[in-house]
Amino acid sequence: MRRLTLAAVLLVGACSAGPAPSEVVPRNAAAPQPADASTVTVTVAPSSSAGPAPSCDATASLRPGPLPPAGQMPAGSTMERILKRGRLIAGVDQNSYLMGFRNSFTGEIEGFDVDVARQIAKAIFGDEKKVQFKVVTAAERIPVLQHGDVDVVVRTMTITCQRLADVDFSQVYYLAGQRVLVRRNSGITGVDSLKDKKVCVATGSTSLGNVVGRAKTTVSVPNWTDCLVMLQQGQTDAISTDDTILAGLAAQDPYTEVVGARFTEEPYGVGVPKGQEDLVRFVNGVLERMYADGSWSGIYWRWLNRLGPAPAPPVARYRD
Amino acid sequence: MVIDSQPRQALVRRVTGLARSTPGRLSLIVVVLVMASLASGWLTTWSVNRQQQALEDLATRSEPLAHASQEVYRALQDADATAASAFLSGGLEPSQLRQRYEADIAQAQAALSVATASSPDLTATLAAQLPVYTGLIETARTNNRQGFPVGAAYLREASGLMRTQLLPSAQELYRAETDRVARAQDEANFPWGSVTVALAFVVALVLTQVYLTRRTNRLLNIGLLVATAAAAVSLLWATTVSVLVMRDVAASRSASEKVDVLAQARIATLTARGEETLTLVARGSGQAYEKNFVAVSERLEGLLGRAKQQENGEAADQAMRHFRQWQQVHQRIREADDAGQYNDAVALIDNPYFDSLDQDLVRAIGQARQDFSDEVAVARASLAGTVVGVLVLAVISAVGSTMGLWQRLKEYR
Numbered sequence: 001m002r003r004l005t006l007a008a009v010l011l012v013g014a015c016s017a018g019p020a021p022s023e024v025v026p027r028n029a030a031a032p033q034p035a036d037a038s039t040v041t042v043t044v045a046p047s048s049s050a051g052p053a054p055s056c057d058a059t060a061s062l063r064p065g066p067l068p069p070a071g072q073m074p075a076g077s078t079m080e081r082i083l084k085r086g087r088l089i090a091g092v093d094q095n096s097y098l099m100g101f102r103n104s105f106t107g108e109i110e111g112f113d114v115d116v117a118r119q120i121a122k123a124i125f126g127d128e129k130k131v132q133f134k135v136v137t138a139a140e141r142i143p144v145l146q147h148g149d150v151d152v153v154v155r156t157m158t159i160t161c162q163r164l165a166d167v168d169f170s171q172v173y174y175l176a177g178q179r180v181l182v183r184r185n186s187g188i189t190g191v192d193s194l195k196d197k198k199v200c201v202a203t204g205s206t207s208l209g210n211v212v213g214r215a216k217t218t219v220s221v222p223n224w225t226d227c228l229v230m231l232q233q234g235q236t237d238a239i240s241t242d243d244t245i246l247a248g249l250a251a252q253d254p255y256t257e258v259v260g261a262r263f264t265e266e267p268y269g270v271g272v273p274k275g276q277e278d279l280v281r282f283v284n285g286v287l288e289r290m291y292a293d294g295s296w297s298g299i300y301w302r303w304l305n306r307l308g309p310a311p312a313p314p315v316a317r318y319r320d
Numbered sequence: 321m322v323i324d325s326q327p328r329q330a331l332v333r334r335v336t337g338l339a340r341s342t343p344g345r346l347s348l349i350v351v352v353l354v355m356a357s358l359a360s361g362w363l364t365t366w367s368v369n370r371q372q373q374a375l376e377d378l379a380t381r382s383e384p385l386a387h388a389s390q391e392v393y394r395a396l397q398d399a400d401a402t403a404a405s406a407f408l409s410g411g412l413e414p415s416q417l418r419q420r421y422e423a424d425i426a427q428a429q430a431a432l433s434v435a436t437a438s439s440p441d442l443t444a445t446l447a448a449q450l451p452v453y454t455g456l457i458e459t460a461r462t463n464n465r466q467g468f469p470v471g472a473a474y475l476r477e478a479s480g481l482m483r484t485q486l487l488p489s490a491q492e493l494y495r496a497e498t499d500r501v502a503r504a505q506d507e508a509n510f511p512w513g514s515v516t517v518a519l520a521f522v523v524a525l526v527l528t529q530v531y532l533t534r535r536t537n538r539l540l541n542i543g544l545l546v547a548t549a550a551a552a553v554s555l556l557w558a559t560t561v562s563v564l565v566m567r568d569v570a571a572s573r574s575a576s577e578k579v580d581v582l583a584q585a586r587i588a589t590l591t592a593r594g595e596e597t598l599t600l601v602a603r604g605s606g607q608a609y610e611k612n613f614v615a616v617s618e619r620l621e622g623l624l625g626r627a628k629q630q631e632n633g634e635a636a637d638q639a640m641r642h643f644r645q646w647q648q649v650h651q652r653i654r655e656a657d658d659a660g661q662y663n664d665a666v667a668l669i670d671n672p673y674f675d676s677l678d679q680d681l682v683r684a685i686g687q688a689r690q691d692f693s694d695e696v697a698v699a700r701a702s703l704a705g706t707v708v709g710v711l712v713l714a715v716i717s718a719v720g721s722t723m724g725l726w727q728r729l730k731e732y733r
Binding site: 032035089091095096097101102103107109132133134135137226228229252 | 409468470471473476479481602604605660
């Protein structure tokens, strides 16, 4: 009898197999991405890229007159309006190490561009502290000038003929050139080895137009440091932009290096709202004085000495 | 089927035959009454049990879970706002901000592990992404310590992750748990079914009494009288208790609505604080954050107004006052920032009103939760003993009606 029961139990057991052991559902957590990261394709070339730019002599600016003494701006001029307001409003960056960045110890914004803006404030007020910094992204530079939100933009802004249609520029205050930043030992040697790689650039920069056709994929983000985040997280193979900005990024990560030669020329100018010729001439006067009295070299030495010894200041060119 | 119908027809014939004679009819009535008494007793017990379970679920599961999910949301929101504030302060982050951030993360994690038991699917994203978030924040700190602006980029990425993934998941979780509380409250509604059956049983007993009086010319039957009384008491008991429970549950519902409004207000407070801080972090390019601040503040004002309507207490008044003071300071912060006095603006953000508002809401939430807990406890207390009482009364009804009819049946022997 017992044996029969056992047999029955075995029989029933054989027929009803237990359910498969449970499994933990695998979850693929997507790597976090900087906000507003978007992939750029060649067909959708951004408006700020070189493209079929109107040809012009971009770097020839307006000849300055003699600089008025600080605190005594000509009546009715744009500088007088700024003087009356009590502060210069300058559009700068707080994310580009060495050029315009927030010093995390003091909370102040510093850098090469910031010092240029301070020199302009010093020429108007006699006090380089009378300047309000408004942080703008690369893409916001032209809109803030057009809306009159700022008096000047000093933010690694390349003078191009296309941009000259919307804003005015001072003479060249620094001549940069585009290069490539990669992880060390990545095998990438310059812009020509990017054909099968992913490259990160900032939205609204000239670098975007220069690189978008030369890389397999181009991803654009609001700030250059967002690109460094992507490089560190392995979401991009390279960053390509001006050597000044790349030097600042490389300084934040010893596992990166700048490779290849300059493959573009990026003449930086101070952006001024269209039509304010008096301010353009004034800024040019300030720049000439900086070149002459050595303060330009001082600023270069302070921020960009890792790019090599100070070059001669840019040579002013005017169309009068 | 054809074969089956044969004995069934025979049974029907026998029963109808029985029903034709008075003793047969009496025996049938006994059987029906006993079954009805037990059925009614069982049904009442079942529905009382259900109410009891619903109340227990409210007190020990749904409400604590809803609170835990609200804590997840609140702690995450606060962690993000605190991380942004710590960044804004410049230099080494103030240790109280760092402690607050760490407490928030610990609180979020603890509350999350409570909520995970009931909603493993809804908490999956939170469980997967929270460590990623904290990792990004630590990377941001490390870079900040070295003076590298890439730290701010990591902070932005972390904040983006929080806004696009963690907070929406936390919101979904909170909604799900709040709905669960509402469903548990619905479970404890008036037991129409069992009350109707109990009432029908009392009516049946009365009708039997009338029938017997007519047939036997005896005015009262003690057994049936006892049975009727027991059934009536049981009906009255169950009805009274249900009405009491309903009233308490309705009160608990308004308490949990209060908690919901206050919790939303608290989350809106923290959101607005985060936006206010990020506007300053963005330094001139924070128009989008300021727009969010204005929108969230409007919603917060509406929520505080609703909280005041629900209970015009001191806490609600104080919250509204602190909210207005905070808004005034915010106005001054914006004016200072727009006028280029950035450092003054940053100094102003360190004002007591935001924390005071938060504390007011914490107190009000604590009070409303206590109200909820009290109401549910009263409801549970009023149900105590009902199951046993109803069962005993049902047995008395059954025994009473059997004995009462047995006496009459004996007279036919």
